[in-house]
Amino acid sequence: MTFSRSFAFRRGVYLSPGVPPLTRGFAIYQGFRLSSFTSLKHRLSTFTKTVSPTRNIPKYSRKNKSFLMYTTAVLIFGIGFTYASAPLYRIFCQTTGFSGTPMTGTSTINPNRLVPSKNSRRIKVTFNADTSRALNWSFTPQQREVRVLPGETSLAFYTAKNESNKDIIGMATYNVTPSKVAPYFNKIQCFCFEEQMLGAGEQVDMPVFFFIDPEIENDPLMKDVDTVTLSYTFFKAKYDDNGTLIPIPA
Numbered sequence: 001m002t003f004s005r006s007f008a009f010r011r012g013v014y015l016s017p018g019v020p021p022l023t024r025g026f027a028i029y030q031g032f033r034l035s036s037f038t039s040l041k042h043r044l045s046t047f048t049k050t051v052s053p054t055r056n057i058p059k060y061s062r063k064n065k066s067f068l069m070y071t072t073a074v075l076i077f078g079i080g081f082t083y084a085s086a087p088l089y090r091i092f093c094q095t096t097g098f099s100g101t102p103m104t105g106t107s108t109i110n111p112n113r114l115v116p117s118k119n120s121r122r123i124k125v126t127f128n129a130d131t132s133r134a135l136n137w138s139f140t141p142q143q144r145e146v147r148v149l150p151g152e153t154s155l156a157f158y159t160a161k162n163e164s165n166k167d168i169i170g171m172a173t174y175n176v177t178p179s180k181v182a183p184y185f186n187k188i189q190c191f192c193f194e195e196q197m198l199g200a201g202e203q204v205d206m207p208v209f210f211f212i213d214p215e216i217e218n219d220p221l222m223k224d225v226d227t228v229t230l231s232y233t234f235f236k237a238k239y240d241d242n243g244t245l246i247p248i249p250a
Helices: 005-010 021-051 053-096 179-184 214-218
Strands: 123-131 137-141 145-148 154-162 168-177 185-189 196-198 203-212 227-236
Touching: 123 137, 123 154, 123 203, 137 227, 145 154, 154 196, 154 227, 168 179, 179 185, 179 214, 196 203, 203 227
Parallel strands: 123 227
Antiparallel strands: 123 145, 137 154, 154 203, 168 196, 168 227, 185 203
């Protein structure tokens, strides 16, 4: 086999004319192998750079960090909102009478509404009391019912007794039925949503001062309402690890 000089130059091999043909052929063959190996190595290197997953590690790492931060922020917000939702919902209900929650506080009461409507019908208000199973208290209303005119204030009492041999703190929630009456049922003073501590065997009377807004007479949806029930339920107060009271939903 005869190799031309130009072929030898293309393969990066140059031999003087005095080199024996066999040696010349072997040298050219070696040059051909070296050139082919170098070309193959370059192609493999290019292919590796193209498909290697390690090239995208920083990019995906940044994406993972961003996703983790976003998820953590959403989780923290969710926990905070959950913790705050109970008192916020309670305040909303107390202000608007939503969900059968009577309106409370003297700041929302117009003195002109505290005038009995003498020509109006009397509405019967009945009283109900319950306790949770975790609270070893007896809790009862002192009166079964009262009859009031719209705009007339009324004072009622409940009695609570700690039946255990240790001090216990309780909290009460309340509502009225039918729930549509709630915006017109105003409690000026009561013991709801406040910590009530009773010593072992202690018994106390708890007052409720309320009135029904005279505007109830102008609402056609209230024409069929003759009886309203005010209900209280006492729960055992619970606290978190920091000693903060855990709100009881309205």
